[in-house]
Amino acid sequence: MFTCPRCKQPVNSQAATCPHCNNQLKAFGHPGMPLYQSTNEEALCDRCTYHLDDTCNFPQRPDAKSCTLFHDYSIPLVPEAIPASQKGWAEIKNWLYRHRGLVAIALLIFVSVILVWAR
Template sequence: MQNCPKCHQSVSSRAVTCPYCRTVLKAYGHPGITLHRAVGDTALCETCTYHADDTCNFPQRPDAQECTLYDNMNQHQLDTEQLRNTSPDLMHSLRLYCQQHPTLLGLLGLAAVSVMLTLIASK
């Protein structure tokens, strides 16, 4: 469930319009695409990654109050910081490597068994 940006009532995430105040919640003709709205007088472009890297071609740029492509650059900074702060431990990394390369581990096991058998047979 999400809240309507206008009346703040709880509405279904699938709702195209708010059943209480009829505010459009999704982009016209695209009910699966979220329509982002600016809070207050601040334009969405001020915190959008597409505006920051100059790849936005939205006609209302830089004063857009509503946008379907909005991508919050502050959220990306938080995600990047969280990824830097979490370092996987050695056992987790080893387990992940083993899951991703089972064929290589099988070949190494066969090579080890072959070397052991060769050493035993040469005695």
């Protein structure tokens, strides 16, 4: 559930239009296409990544109040990379996860050998 930008009423996240004020919430009426809307009178372009790097070709630019391509410039497009100090451990965990059957068999053999030597 999220709130409608116009009437501030709770709305189902899959709804294409707001049942309270009939505001369009999804682009082209398709539930998979989000439609970003300005909550006040300022344009979305002022804080959009594509407007700032001049790659936006939206016809309502620079005064768009709703847009399908909006991305806030304060949020990075690419997530932060894993620090080098943690990269080695992450690679080991990934390898162990991918080969967990082989690791389980190796542990079973190891425990069996320990039990045989203990007698």
